[in-house]
Every structure is written in structure tokens, then in C-alpha cells.
Amino acid sequence: MNIKINYKTIYNIVKEQIVKETYTPGSLLPTEQTLADKYAVSRPTIAKVYNQLQNEGFLKKRKGLGTIVTYNSASSTYTFGLLLPGAGESEIFSIINDQLLRQSESGKFNCLWEGATASSAAVRKSLIETCCKNYIHKKVDGILFSPLERVPDANELNQRICRSIQEANIPLVLIDRDILSFPNRSNFDMVCLDNFSAGCIMAQHLIDQGCEIIHFFYRPDSATSVNLRLCGVRETVLKNNFTFDRENDFCGTPEDLEFVRTMKIVPGKTGIICANDSTAAVLMSTIDALGINISSDILICAYDDMKYSKHLKHALTSFHQPCEEIADVSVDLLIRRIKRRDRLPVSANLTGEIVIRESSRFV
Numbered sequence: 001m002n003i004k005i006n007y008k009t010i011y012n013i014v015k016e017q018i019v020k021e022t023y024t025p026g027s028l029l030p031t032e033q034t035l036a037d038k039y040a041v042s043r044p045t046i047a048k049v050y051n052q053l054q055n056e057g058f059l060k061k062r063k064g065l066g067t068i069v070t071y072n073s074a075s076s077t078y079t080f081g082l083l084l085p086g087a088g089e090s091e092i093f094s095i096i097n098d099q100l101l102r103q104s105e106s107g108k109f110n111c112l113w114e115g116a117t118a119s120s121a122a123v124r125k126s127l128i129e130t131c132c133k134n135y136i137h138k139k140v141d142g143i144l145f146s147p148l149e150r151v152p153d154a155n156e157l158n159q160r161i162c163r164s165i166q167e168a169n170i171p172l173v174l175i176d177r178d179i180l181s182f183p184n185r186s187n188f189d190m191v192c193l194d195n196f197s198a199g200c201i202m203a204q205h206l207i208d209q210g211c212e213i214i215h216f217f218y219r220p221d222s223a224t225s226v227n228l229r230l231c232g233v234r235e236t237v238l239k240n241n242f243t244f245d246r247e248n249d250f251c252g253t254p255e256d257l258e259f260v261r262t263m264k265i266v267p268g269k270t271g272i273i274c275a276n277d278s279t280a281a282v283l284m285s286t287i288d289a290l291g292i293n294i295s296s297d298i299l300i301c302a303y304d305d306m307k308y309s310k311h312l313k314h315a316l317t318s319f320h321q322p323c324e325e326i327a328d329v330s331v332d333l334l335i336r337r338i339k340r341r342d343r344l345p346v347s348a349n350l351t352g353e354i355v356i357r358e359s360s361r362f363v
Contacts, residue, residue, distance in 0.1 A: 005039045011049045018058050018071050029059060029067040057339060078109040080334065081135030083128060083145040083161070084175065090276070091306040092323050093146065096175065099327035100144070109331070112140060125151050132161050135170070142171040142334040147179050149223035155179070162188065171337035173330050177225040187345050189337055191330045193321050194349035195225045198303065199232020199273075201354055202319060206271035206299055207240050210362055214242065215263055217250045217283060218275035226275040229303065233273055254283035261290060267297040268362060274302035277309050277318055284312060284359075299360045310357060317360035322350045 014035075017023050030038070032046040039046075050067055053059050058071040082100065085093045104111045112135060125148055135143055143165055147158040158179040165172045174190040182196075203214055214237045218226050230249065237244040252259045254274075260283065263272070274280035280302035284294060294300055294314045302309075305320035329348050337343065 005041065007041075007045050007048055010035070010039055010041070010046065011052060014049055015053060015058065018053070018069055023069045025069055025072040027069050028065075029069060031066065078141040078335065078338065079112060079138070080104075080109050080331075081112045081131070081138075081140040081143045083131060083135075083143060085124060085146060090278075090304065092176075092304050092321050095323035096327045096330075099324045100331070103327065103331055109141075109335075112138070122151055124148060125154070125157065128157070128161060132164055136164065136168045140170060142173070142338055144173050144175055144330055144334060146175045147177055147223065149177070150219060150221045152221065154221055162186065169341075171334055171341065173334045173337065175326060175330050177223040179224070181224045182228050182231060185345075185347070189333045189346045189348075191326050191333060191348040191350070192225060193319075193326075193352050195228035196232040196235075197349075198319050198352060199229035199234075200236045201232075202229075202273050202301055202303075203233040203236035204240075205317075205354060205356070206273065206301065206360060207236070207242070209271070209299055209360060211269060211271035211299060212242055213248070213264060213266055213270045214244060215248050215250055215270070215272045216275075217252075217254065217272055217279060219253065219279055220251055222251075222275055229273075229275065254279050254286055257286055257289060260286045265292060265298060270297070271299040271301070271360070274300065277302045277304045277306045277316060280316055280318075281308070281312055284314060284316075288313070294359055295361060295363050299362065301354075301360045305355050309355075312359075314359040315357035317357045318355055319352050320355050321352050325350055 014029070023029055029050070032043050032050065035046045036043045050059065050061065054061055058069070060068050060070045062068060084097060100111060103109070128148060145161065145165070148154045162172065162179055172188050174186070174188050176192050178186050178190055180186050206214055214233060216230050216233050218230070234244045247264065250263060254260065264270070272283070274283060280300060284300060287294065287298070287300070292298060301317035303319040303321070305318040309316040309318045329350065333346060333348065
């Protein structure tokens, strides 16, 4: 019995033959009709295969000549410079880094890491410009950059870094956050969590649990993504006809007992949303020291779903980021930008999910 072969199968066969140089660079592929006859499919099916491979840079259709292989394995590997935090600054970047490494092992690109993956934000600040200059000097094909946060003058440094990369005409993709605060937007491609939506979801969750007072807590010099989460929280609280103003917006250090003491707490009616798990973990200890009981007086939740979150004294409700997808989409966008420098900037806002634990349930 003959089994009909489909478009995807033919696409994979032809692509593999090109990559493995069964069809060498510069050679002519069979005509669409010849390949259609070979696989017993219609000519438009083969045209679809060839069109997709042309869009991906494997071949070129030339009128009057035929379909020519343009892929060259000797020159197909890109080199990307990474300007990302290390695992010590945030666990999410450990996952992103690991996924980028797995992708690079496929042979599609090489990674230059250097000192830009330092775990300390302060150390990274001192190294990042040097690393950027090295990448520019080495003429890398593209750069993946997560803007610096939680150090003084971070905004100025981030913009200087991006300006240097842009002037060197090197494609750049921002990861996790923009260099400008919402509602402003830079002219670079960016991949991140849909932070506004994540703020809305977390606020609605606490309201659904019975909270009528919602506070948002974050550290000074936080990333622009934190501002988007704050905007989402504010929007949702107001939409539910509760109050959200300056008295609900807390920017400070979570270990500061006197600062934390200024938060208005109505037992059984108050929820606190922290910008990230590390802030929440410290704040939970401070709240405990003040004699405030989590799950009876207040609820608390945060973002990033770090490994230790479920092992805290009160297992922490947290918003899980799609880290591997962030890495994959970042690479796709960077390659897209390399192939077409004139494309409009793209913002890829990816969907995460809330992981509900003990800290956001009243008992």
C-alpha cells in the first residue's frame, strides 16, 4: 500500500539534504515538477517547501535559472555575545543561560560569555562595558542583553551600552526588560514575560482570596519590568473598586523593620505582592519579626517561582516565568534581525502562570 507523503516530511528531507550538503552550496535543486513527481504530490506542495526554505535562507529562486542552494555550513554559524546576569543574581537567568547553551550545541550559533554573566549586579556593572567593547571589537553577529538593575545609574549605563551596540551596527535583542520605563519603548527587539498581565493576574488572585487592601513591594532601582507589574496590579485593584495610591506603593528594603511597619495591615483583608521571590523571602522574615501572621493576618505572593519558594516557612505563591521559551524566542528574533536589519522592532510578551501555594490562602 502506498503511503502519501506530506509537505512537512518533504520539507524535512530537503532541508536535511541541504544541511548535510547532499546538495552543495551553489548547486541547483530539482525542479518543482521533478520533486513533485518523485514524491507523488502536487507541484504547489513543492513550491511551498521551496518558499519556506528560501524564507529561512537555505536557497534562492532565480528566474530563468532555477532554485539554487545558498546555505553554506562553513559560514552558517553565528557568534552571539551574551550580556546577561549570572545565576546568583536571579535563578531565571540560570535557566535562560542553560537553554541558550543547549541551543548553541546544535551548531546554529556560538556563545561568548566572558564576565557579563557575573552573579553580582555590582560586579557586572564594572565589567559590562568592557565586555560590550570586546564583543564589538570581535564583530559578533548579534548581542543578547538583559539591562542592568538595582544599582545606581543603571538606566544611564544601559542606554550607553545599547547606543554603542547600535552604532557598531550589531543586531541586539533585549531579554527580560526594556531600557526605558513604561509607557516608553526603546527601538530594540525584546523578549520577556507579559509583566502587565502578570500584575493583573496576581492582584486578581489576592482579591479573589478576600483581600481588599493590596500593597506592591519592590526594591529601589528595580528593573523596568517591575514597573509594568505595578501598573497591572494598580489597574486590577482599581477595576475591582478598591483603592490603590501612594500608600499602597512601597519602594524600599524588605529587611527594614521600620519601613515595613508603615504598611497598613487590616487582618484578613490585606495582600502584599512582591516584585520577585528574593524580595518576598526577606519580607516574610521581617513580617514574622513584627508579629504579623501570614495566612491569617495577610497574604503574600511574588514572581519568578525560584526553587526555594516552596521551601520557605510559608510556601510562597509565585508567578512562573517561561524561561526556556524566552531563550528560544530571543535566538529566533536575533537571527531574524541579522537577516533583515530594516524590520520594525518586535516585543514578544510571553505568558507565564501563577503557582498557588500556602502564602496566598487565608486559614
